[in-house]
Every structure is written in C-alpha cells, then in structure tokens.
Amino acid sequence: xxxxxxxxxxxxxxxxxxxxxxxxxxxxxxxxxxxxxxxxxxxxxxxxxxxxxxxxxxxxxxxxxxxxxxxxxxxxxxxxxxxxxxxxxxxxxxxxxxxxxxxxxxxxxxxxxxxxxxxxxxxxxxxxxxxxxxxxxxxxxxxxxxxxxxxxxxxxxxxxxxxxxxxxxxxxxxxxxxxxxxxxxxxxxxxxxxxxxxxxxxxxxxxxxxxxxxxxxxxxxxxxxxxxxxxxxxxxxxxxxxxxxxxxxxxx
Amino acid sequence: xxxxxxxxxxxxxxxxxxxxxxxxxxxxxxxxxxxxxxxxxxxxxxxxxxxxxxxxxxxxxxxxxxxxxxxxxxxxxxxxxxxxxxxxxxxxxxxxxxxxxxxxxxxxxxxxxxxxxxxxxxxxxxxxxxxxxxxxxxxxxxxxxxxxxxxxxxxxxxxxxxxxxxxxxxxxxxxxxxxxxxxxxxxxxxxxxxxxxxxxxxxxxxxxxxxxxxxxxxxxxxxxxxxxxxxxxxxxxxxxxxxxxxxxxxxxxxxxxxxxxxxxxxxxxxxxxxxxxxxxxxxxxxxxxxxxxxxxxxxx
Numbered sequence: 085x086x087x088x089x090x091x092x093x094x095x096x097x098x099x100x101x102x103x104x105x106x107x108x109x110x111x112x113x114x115x116x117x118x119x120x121x122x123x124x125x126x127x128x129x130x131x132x133x134x135x136x137x138x139x140x141x142x143x144x145x146x147x148x149x150x151x152x153x154x155x156x157x158x159x160x161x162x163x164x165x166x167x168x169x170x171x172x173x174x175x176x177x178x179x180x181x182x183x184x185x186x187x188x189x190x191x192x193x194x195x196x197x198x199x200x201x202x203x204x205x206x207x208x209x210x211x212x213x214x215x216x217x218x219x220x221x222x223x224x225x226x227x228x229x230x231x232x233x234x235x236x237x238x239x240x241x242x243x244x245x246x247x248x249x250x251x252x253x254x255x256x257x258x259x260x261x262x263x264x265x266x267x268x269x270x271x272x273x274x275x276x277x278x279x280x281x282x283x284x285x286x287x288x289x290x291x292x293x294x295x296x297x298x299x300x301x302x303x304x305x306x307x308x309x310x311x312x313x314x315x316x317x318x319x320x321x322x323x324x325x326x327x328x329x330x331x332x333x334x335x336x
Numbered sequence: 337x338x339x340x341x342x343x344x345x346x347x348x349x350x351x352x353x354x355x356x357x358x359x360x361x362x363x364x365x366x367x368x369x370x371x372x373x374x375x376x377x378x379x380x381x382x383x384x385x386x387x388x389x390x391x392x393x394x395x396x397x398x399x400x401x402x403x404x405x406x407x408x409x410x411x412x413x414x415x416x417x418x419x420x421x422x423x424x425x426x427x428x429x430x431x432x433x434x435x436x437x438x439x440x441x442x443x444x445x446x447x448x449x450x451x452x453x454x455x456x457x458x459x460x461x462x463x464x465x466x467x468x469x470x471x472x473x474x475x476x477x478x479x480x481x482x483x484x485x486x487x488x489x490x491x492x493x494x495x496x497x498x499x500x501x502x503x504x505x506x507x508x509x510x511x512x513x514x515x516x517x518x519x520x521x522x523x524x525x526x527x528x529x530x531x532x533x534x535x536x537x538x539x540x541x542x543x544x545x546x547x548x549x550x551x552x553x554x555x556x557x558x559x560x561x562x563x564x565x566x567x568x569x570x571x572x573x574x575x576x577x578x579x580x581x582x583x584x585x586x587x588x589x590x591x592x593x594x595x596x597x598x599x600x601x602x603x604x605x606x607x608x609x610x611x612x613x614x615x616x617x618x619x620x621x622x623x624x625x626x627x628x629x630x631x632x633x634x635x636x
Contacts, residue, residue: 141522141525143439166528166529169525169527170528172526173526174526176519176522182523182524182537182541183542192537249528
C-alpha cells in the first residue's frame with residue numbers, strides 16, 4: 085500500500101463569505117517532494133497552512149472536512165496543536181528570522197520544548213547549521229542578530245531552525261520567491277537531499293521549479309484541485325484541459 | 337505660453353510659498369515659546385538666584401523672594417511615575433489582548449472607545465475625579481490603610497491622570513504591536529510555541545523599543561497635564577510624604593497663580609521658570625521617544 089503521510093478529505097475553508105478551498109481531497113506521499121502548483125491566489129498557501137492549523141489564526145475562518153496526519157485527524161479536540169505544529173517545519177515566502185541572535189534562532193525551538201543542557205544545545209545548533217550549509221559562514225558570529233544575515237542566509241537559517249525541532253514534514257511556502265537565483269539553487273538542492281528523511285510539501289507557482297523538484301504534483305486552480313498525481317504522469321500526460329493550458333503556458 | 341499654463345505655474349508657486357510659510361510657523365513656534373520663557377525667567381538668574389537653588393530648594397516664599405521649586409518638581413515626578421505605574425500594566429494587557437487574542441468585531445468596537453476616551457476634555461476628567469475618585473480615596477482606599485484624608489491626594493491625582501493617559505499609550509502600543517510581521521507569529525507557532533510564548537519571546541522582543549517609547553510619550557503627556565490634576569491633587573506646597581499626602585505639581589502651580597499676586601517682584605519670572613522646566617523636560621522626553629521610534633521603523 086502506498087504510504088501517505090497526510091490525507092486531506094473533503095476540506096472546505098472559507099474566510100467570511102469567501103470560499104477559498106473547495107472540496108479538497110488529496111494525499112501527500114511520505115518521504116517525497118509534493119509540489120502544490122498553481123497561480124497566485126488559488127488557495128495553495130492556505131491549503132499548506134491548514135495542514136499545521138495556522139489557519140486557526142485567520143479571523144472569521146470556517147473549516148469543514150478533515151486532514152489526517154499519520155491516519156489521525158488534526159482538528160480533533162484531543163489534538164495538542166503545539167505538538168501538531170512541531171511535527172511540521174514551516175518556511176515562509178520571505179524569511180522570518182526571530183528577533184534574536186543566529187544561535188538563538190536555532191536554539192529557540194529546543195529551548196521552548198524544555199531542552200536546556202548547554203553543551204548539547206551547542207552541538208545541536210552546530211549540527212543543524214551544518215545541515216543547511218550555513219555553519220562556515222556564521223560560526224564566527226553566532227551572537228550577531230539574525231537580521232544581519234543576507235536574505236538567502238536568513239532563509240537557510242529558518243530551515244535550520246525548523247529542522248532543529250525534529251519535524252516529520254517540511255511545509256515550504258514558496259521559500260525561494262524572495263531569493264536571488266543562486267540562493268534559490270542552494271535551497272532547492274538542499275531540499276532534494278532532505279527528501280530522503282522528510283516528507284516535503286512545496287508550494288510554488290513556478291512551473292520550471294515544479295518540474296525540477298516534484299515527485300508528486302497537486303495542481304490547483306481557483307480553490308479547487310484540478311489534477312494530481314506522480315510528477316512524470318502529470319507533466320507528460322495531463323488529463324485536464326486547464327492543466328494542459330497551464331503546462332504549455334497559454335494560461336491566464 | 338498660454339494663459340492657462342501661466343495661471344497654473346502661478347498657482348503652483350503661490351501654493352509653495354503659502355505652504356512654506358505655514359511650515360515655518362509650525363517649526364518656529366516651539367523656538368519662540370522657548371525663547372520667551374527663557375527671556376522672562378532669566379530675570380531670576382540676574383537677581384541672584386542660582387539654578388541649583390531654584391531646582392533643589394524647597395523654600396517657596398515669594399514674598400521674601402524665595403523660589404524653591406523642589407516641592408513642585410517632586411510632586412510632578414511622583415504623580416507622573418505613579419500614574420504610569422498604574423496605567424502601564426493595564427495598557428500592556430489590553431494592547432496584547434486586542435492585537436493577539438481578541439475577535440475582529442471586538443477590536444473594531446474598541447478603537448472608537450479608546451478614541452472617545454482620548455477625546456474627553458481634561459476638565460471633565462477633573463470633575464469626574466472629584467465626584468468619584470476623591471470619595472473613593474477618602475472613604476475606601478485610605479481607611480483601608482488606616483489613614484484619614486480629605487481625598488485630595490497624590491494618589492487621587494495619579495489615578496485620574498492614569499485614566500487620562502491610558503487611551504493615549506494604548507493607541508501607540510496597538511500600532512506598534514501591529515507592525516510586528518505576522519510571519520514571525522507563524523514561525524514561532526510552527527516551532528511548537530504556545531501563543532503566549534510567541535508573544536513573550538518574539539513579539540514583545542521585536543516591539544521592545546517601540547513599547548519603551550510609547551511609555552516615554554505617555555510620561556511626557558502625564559507630566560504636562562494640568563487641569564484634571566489640579567482639581568484633585570490637593571495643591572499644598574510641600575514635598576509629598578506618601579500616597580495620601582496632598583501634592584502640588586508644576587502645571588497646577590502655574591495655572592493657579594499666574595495673573596494673581598503679580599505685584600510681588602519676580603513672581604511672574606518664577607512662574608515662567610516653572611513653565612520652562614516643564615517645556616524642557618517634555619521636549620527631551622519627546623525627542624528621545626521619537627528617536628527610538630524612528631530607529632525602530634528603520635529596522636523593520
């Protein structure tokens with residue numbers, strides 16, 4: 085049986101009287117990169133953020149349907165939402181370094197979950213900064229504010245910070261959209277390595293990036309999923325008219 | 337060149353001139369105020385009063401030419417600090433609630449409420465203070481501590497003052513907390529923080545300089561408030577020796593006495609010197625607060 089990490093069932097989400105996600109049904113396969121593809125405003129970020137219930141924060145939000153993580157519903161009353169969120173590292177469009185030092189940014193997640201041993205902390209921070217290839221660039225200024233880093237470095241720091249709390253998934257919301265091509269490449273490459281150990285959901289509107297990265301594609305249009313499936317099938321043999329138009333660029 | 341374009345150029349020039357004039361007026365007003373206060377009060381220095389004596393002597397006997405401002409300065413400082421101590425936690429909690437927890441519709445209701453509170457004339461707060469806070473202090477709070485008082489005290493003034501500065505500080509705090517990017521909240525929550533951990537470790541940290549300057553502006557505001565405080569603070573010339581002692585802040589001194597007893601030599605100069613102290617203090621407080629806000633905005 086195909087292992088799916090996340091399963092979305094009949095998800096509907098509206099904010100006020102705006103119906104943003106319509107009857108979403110999809111599966112996110114384990115330890116693969118699933119790309120949610122679609123043009124701006126189609127609801128792909130909202131779908132991503134409903135997976136770790138950041139959508140709870142939206143004013144006037146209404147949600148029906150269910151999302152299963154490891155076959156367990158995430159909206160149930162017994163679900164501890166902080167635990168749920170910790171299982172999913174988030175990268176946003178623009179890096180959002182916390183207002184503290186480089187070191188503390190990575191250590192933050194460890195600290196709030198109660199780990200306090202100093203040496204262990206140091207080792208872990210170093211480890212995760214190495215994972216994202218940032219260690220050599222920052223090892224001499226770990227105490228400097230995170231905002232002093234370049235934007236590409238900040239994004240890698242945010243990745244290290246997310247990885248440090250030991251998540252099962254990484255939710256990436258167009259994490260390269262604010263970066264220069266070179267920094268984008270670094271991040272993309274990192275994710276290709278990470279997919280062996282993590283389930284990755286990557287939101288993008290860039291077709292070429294989706295082609296480069298996707299194992300599995302979910303294509304959205306105006307709040308609905310039009311088509312989904314393994315990347316090869318999706319790109320080579322699209323079934324739906326809208327998908328075909330999007331893929332050959334005659335899309336508006 | 338057509339007549340129309342000539343007219344437009346003319347209008348444009350005229351507009352610029354008028355605007356510059358208006359601007360000049362706004363910029364020079366504080367300078368003019370400072371200059372006139374200084375000129376008037378400098379007569380005190382000319383007649384053998386040292387700055388040290390004026391600021392740190394508590395002998396206020398105008399008829400003998402003694403002008404020690406210490407009781408008024410201490411009264412002002414104490415009443416201001418006390419009012420900010422009362423107002424600060426309230427502003428802080430309300431601002432956090434409104435920006436982080438409250439439902440959208442509730443926030444919408446609260447904005448006009450704070451605006452109304454901020455717009456109520458000072459004298460109305462004074463009357464309300466006499467009607468409500470003075471009896472509250474004399475009949476409830478002071479007896480609780482075993483003290484007898486008329487109710488016209490340092491504490492009364494501070495309570496009324498704190499209620500007046502709450503909407504003012506609150507508005508600035510809300511604005512500052514709203515400038516903290518939402519992505520930071522999302523990032524914090526994704527790392528497994530509770531809502532409160534996000535507020536404590538991330539949002540308040542990011543907003544810290546702004547929060548400090550909000551209270552700075554609040555202090556400056558409280559320091560200069562006149563009528564309401566004058567009506568309830570007691571106005572006895574002595575250094576207050578406790579919460580239930582009467583006090584006499586600087587603005588009340590000036591408002592109560594200017595125009596009276598002007599035959600006493602140098603009396604008006606002394607009052608001008610009081611005004612100068614207020615002016616300089618508030619100016620410095622505002623300046624520092626603005627600098628902090630400016631730095632904050634640049635770093636966001």
